[in-house]
Amino acid sequence: MSWLRxxxxxxxxxxxxxxxxxxxxxxxxxLSSGAAWPWIWFAAAVAVQVLVLPFAPPAQEILEGPALERDLSFSLAAAFSATSFAAGAVLLWLAGGWAGRPLAIMLLAGGAASVALKPGVSMRLLWAGCAPFVVSLLTLPLISWAMGPAAERPIMSMTALVSALFVVAVGSAIRRSVASARRLQGALQEARSERQRAEAARVEKDDFLGQMSHELRTPLNGVLGMAQAMRIDPLTPEQLDRLDVIRDSGEALRTVIDDLLDPYSSLDAELGGFTPEPEAVAELADQRLRVLAAEDNPTNQLVLKTLLGQAGIDVHVVGDGEAAVEAWRGAHWDLLLMDIRMPVMDGLQATRAIRAAETAAGRRRTPIIAVSAEASTRAASEFLSAGIDCLVPKPIQFAQLATAMAAAVEAAAGAEGRGAARR
Structure with missing residues (x-):
């Protein structure tokens, strides 16, 4: 494609x-009550978008593997374009007051995520597009912490921590994106003449997006999960307002990620998704359940222990699928919460092992709920074939988790009752 095209x-x-x-x-x-800066920024940003037209790659050209000199020009164009958007977020943070800060965080995080999730892009181009968003995301909370009033420092510390976790996830996403893109480029070149190779590329793309979903949703699960737990604690009105800022910003970021990964995030509808019912939390507390949870991430382990503990539920957490199978063999459990991507033995392998052991020993079927950030289009059928009963996606909404747990326990009790009646 020529420069003009x-x-x-x-x-x-x-x-x-x-x-x-x-x-x-x-x-x-x-947000700025008629200040001039939004329109000055608007004019500058429009000028930048027009000026980079001859140098920035269109979407359909990304996978064609540009030559080195074109990759350099593409990277510079991406950096200028991203800087113009990041500057708008910086101005919202500095001049938009408290209402502008969540919008700034959402814009910066969404911009970094949208660049990191682009397939078939070189490492240089990815970092050029992400750098303005990442630098602003890291420095703005620290500047406000250092220069703002002391009363704002706790919320700025939390914002800086959340930003750092997200930047780590973006960096991991970029590394995986480049590695996956290199494999995908090779597969796509051969797939032009062979349908079988094209299918292999599609599968690899699904796996890539599933991994990206895991990398981005896992730290966000820690933020939103602990925000739900803190909401139950006694807090002052000012603290509640600040906690709402964290929660609302996290939910906005969740929406950005969901939109980016759509249509790869519809598994809850295919695998028995549940509408949250607030009364399910009280119902769980009355049942005195013994729950086994398999989760390798320490932050997510803490989220599960905290949320379930606040509901009076006895939960035992193990760090991989193999440990889950061993714990299941050694005791009776009312319910099993299973992460999917784990070391040693993943959640699907562990579920298959448990179902096979139940069949061989004639043991009562233990309800298994997948608690996962997996977003592959193939995952729904894999979950079902492995023997998982339903899915609760990460980041966890505790009311949704409680509803799924109550439904799973009730279904298991009904199945056991029907089996006893037949005997």
Missing amino acids: SAAARLRELPARLSSVLIIALAGAL
Whole structure:
């Protein structure tokens, strides 16, 4: 594709970018009570988007493997474009007050995630596009912590921690994206002449997106899970307001990630997803359940222990699938919560081992709920074939988890009663 055709293709993508610029400018104008900076930034951002037209790659050219000199020009164009958006977020943070800060975090995190999830992009181009968002995401809370009032330091410390966790996830996503992109490029080149190779590339893309979902949702699960736990504790009105900022910003980021991964995130609908019912939490507390949980991430272990413990549920946590199978063999459990991506033995292997042992020994079927950030389109059928009963996606919403647990226990009790009646 010539430079002229590249610019023409990029021109077709321009309206969507300019719409985003306009929305950010309007938000800044509303939050800053008529200040001039949103429109100054709007003019500058529009100019940048137009100026980089001949140098930035259109979406359909990304997978074609540009030459080195073109990759350098693409990287510079991506850096300038990302800097213009990051500057808008910085202005929202500095001049938009408390209402502008969650919007700034959402814009920076969403921008970094959208770049990190682009398939078939070089490491240089990924970091060039992510760097303005990542640098702003890390430095803004620290600057506010150092220069702001002492009363804001706890919330700024939490914001800085959340930002650091997200940046680590983005860095991991970039590394995996580049490795996957290299494999995907080779598969796509051969797939043009062979349908079988094309299917292999599709499978690899699904696996890549599933891994990206895991990498991005896992730290977010820790943030939103502990925010739910803290909401139960006695807090002052000011602390509740600050906690709501954390929760709302986290939920906004969850929405960004869900939108980016759609249509790869519809597994709960295919695998018995549950609508949260608040009364399910009280119902669980009355049942005095013994729950076994398999989860390798220490943060997610703490989230499960805290949320279930607050509901009066006895939970025993192990760190991998093999340990889950051994713990299941050694005791009676009312329910098993199973992560999928774990070391030693993953959640699907552990579930198959438990189901095989139940069949061989004639043991009562233990309900197994997948608690996972997995987002592959193949995962739903794999979960079902392995013997998993339902899915609760990460980040965990405790009301949804409680509803799924209550339904699973009730279904198991009904199945056991029908079996006893037949005997």
